[in-house]
Amino acid sequence: MTLNKRYSRSIKSNLSFYVSTTILTVMTLVLVFIMYMGGKAIWEFGDKFFVRQNLEDAEFETYLPISAEAENELEKEFGVTIEAQYYNNIETKGTTARVFKKTHEINLYSITEGKDITANDEVILSEGYAVFNEITIGDTIQIGEKVYTVTGFFQRPDYLYMLQNEGDAYKNVTTFFLAYVTDEEFEEIGSENCLYLVRYGEGDSGEFRKAVNERYYMSSYLTAQENMRIDMVKMQADLMVYMAYGLLVVMPLIVVVLVSIVINRKVKSEQKLIGTLTALGYKKRKLMLHYAGFAMIPGLLGGLLGVGLSLVFAQSFGELCLMDYEPMRIECHMNPVMALVSILLPTFMYVLAAMHSVNKLLKKDTVLLLSSNADQGKKSYRNLLRKKKISFRIKYALRSLIGNPGRSFVVLLGIFLGSFIALLGFGLMDTMENTQINMVDEMGSYEYQYVLKERIEGSEYGGEPLILFVMEDTSGEQFQMIGTEDTNPYLDLKDVDGNSVHLKDGYYITSVMAKLRNLEAGDKMMLCNPLTMEETEITVSGIIDNDMQNAVFTNRARVAKLLGIDESISNVIMSDVSLEIPEKKLMQTIKKSDAKEQFQNMTNQMNTMIYFIIGMGAVICVASIYVAVNMLVAENRANISMLKVLGYDDKNINQIVLRINHILVPIGFLLGIPAVFALSNWFMMLLAGFIGMLPKTYIAPESLLYTAVLIGISYFGSLFLLRRKVSKVDMVESLKGNRE
Amino acid sequence: MFIALKNATKKYGEGESLVYALDHTSLEIEKGEICVILGPSGSGKSTMLNMLGGLDHLDEGEIIVGERNLSGYRSKKLTEYRKEDVGFVFQFYNLIPDLTVEENIQVVSDIAENPLDITEVLEAMGMEKYRYRFPRELSGGQQQRVAIARAIIKNPKLLLCDELTGALDTKSSKTVLEFIEKINQLYHTTTVIITHNEAIAQMADRVIYIKDGKVQENRLNEQKRPAGELEL
């Protein structure tokens, strides 16, 4: 068909439209895809690896040792698998090696490179440390007094995130590693520590835990879900997948709507040609197909490129997100259904938009089409100010703004999308930073929190002693139970209305806990002691304004009663100065700066994603605004050149034809702000489910400024580029064609 | 002599498709004249008009309009020239669709130094009662009259009309031409009308024939007839 010769010409003359819409489609798709593919690959890796290596369900320590026979009995009795994990921490020249005795049923290690140990002078190391310190197979390494030959590297399912201590803030692969030696060699070293690993299978975990506590006195119990070394992997993956599904998936959808409207208007602007072709006897079907062909290009090209680029970049992106973990061999796959949808959906929508508007046009009189008057009915907006004595400039501006709602909407949407995505990136970053700065104040004014190995009576070391205990709810989720008094100088507990609370009156939950569990004052809640499995129902007396700790506060007496201990006993000391407490009595010292660091560590994991969003956001911002402005200028082209003919200079033309649209810029930008708040709040709530803290969405003034500048540059830059294009088309050219 | 074109040349395209729209051609027109330029389609009439109106630059040669030598003008000076001295009327009216009749004219009167009175001009055009109509609510002839009103509202020194009756029926054409004539008489506006309709030449003071980008003939019309008596 001769008509099809138009394809290459039209594409050439509308190149910037095709390029910018394709870029938009590609970018937004890539953003969603690689986030999703990365997250999905981590999930898959975790799932497979955990199953293959028999990951623990929980680990615990007891005051009395459980003998091998007792283990067997417990296993039979409760239908569970238990295994003792013996290990030693050996310090050598500032580096700590955690040497494990091999286990055979739970938390099996997997050799990732080299060979397993066979001789007593051989050792295998955790891979992250080896990579970081550039240790190669065949090297020798000194552990304690002895020197071993490294035969390989390994990973353990419960150490994918290499925390030296349970409560540590950040991974350590510089001065800490895991190692296995032969059983014989391990006996030689002698074991100092023992931890019990358990897999429940079909067994009843509640009954088992109760029995273990009764017989051997549990001193700690930690589920895999609460174990940061294990759960961080899932958290990372969840973050990425939720980010993709929840936050980013709206982007390509907005783009599809935006581009569809633009296509619709482009077809309308060709009504004269359509009219002529109809008059020449072209069938509706043929015309519809012709325009469908044009519309397909950005959809198909965008979809294919989007999928292609995602396939290229997802793997490196996924690995980038896993920088903080032991080197996980993830494999990113494209879900074929998703790929198909993302290629076909934009294509389908664009084609539909084109066919629909051809169809609508062809319902009109051919004569109307020929005079390009088809979509100009008796529109009431025209009567706007018809007889008013106001400058024609204002009338023109208002009529073109209101009389072209589709166009105004596209401009608004383009700017909204641009500011939304740029602000989202900045906002997530600001929120995290702001939280990190403010969290400490929300938690209290203490500097040190000493967790003691043994309970103390009175306050022999100074500071403010209190009882802090980890509790579970009936579903096994853990939170802190804090027993202290109103007189605690380091805590200033206020309810959400700003009134001080009185701990002796009952149980107060933090606001983050209230939000996560949907609880209000007066509601009932079940508590479960994770060691004894004793359940207690409490009534929530009030809600403390604290979004940083997932905790229940009450007075010492109540906690003591819950735990069945004496009221004068404490296990934690808060202080604003460093206290002299013997090392061996201390389980852990939490400095406020540690809490900050812990949070920083979590933020670091998100940063790769956020930087990525900001980067892509800038491109999407520029592209979406360019698409909108492109249409604005294209549709005003005739008027612009007519005004030029009549002797208007560029500045004046800009004022008449384009300036009115400037008001859409701040509107689109401002609309982006609540949208970012809404989405970010939703996302933070999700995050709170993982980390027990609810960061409050915050956008810094600088970020607003940066975004505004970015939007301004994109908008006025696009205007500048496109207006130059218009002035390049000489006036003569545009006079030849019939006007609208 | 008001208008002088000297050795004017305008080329389009290059290589195989190179066309001389104006081919080293010259011409002169006196002040206050109605000048009709005739020539077959593609002969370079529009190109010549566009050059006279300061819409484009010559590749070679000179254009002088009144005191101005357009050849040396940059686009800013050309804009000023169009604004101050030139009124355009085109075959397809080229009105701004979102503006009423009155507003379309205001577009020009707004930036003119000494604009005529809008009501007067509209009355002269017989368009006063359509003042608040939008272009699409008018017939082609009516739209063209608005276009003329827009062109003359600034009281231009030079009125340029490109195939102004090209899209009109005989009756409307005649009316429109009568208005052009009337304006010429009222304001002594130098008027250049481009057409391929030989009959229109009868109302001219001067007739110019152009072919292949060259002026073939430039003569005064001895038997000038009023526009109303033309047989179109």
Ligand SMILES: Nc1ncnc2c1ncn2[C@@H]1O[C@H](COP(=O)(O)OP(=O)(O)O)[C@@H](O)[C@H]1O
């Ligand atoms: N923008 C252009 N690009 C290429 N060729 C052009 C352009 N404008 C005019 N021409 C050519 O210049 C010649 C004169 O055109 P024009 O002045 O429009 O003729 P007329 O108005 O007499 O019909 C024609 O051969 C035409 O094809």
Ligand SMILES: [Mg+2]
């Ligand atoms: Mg012509």
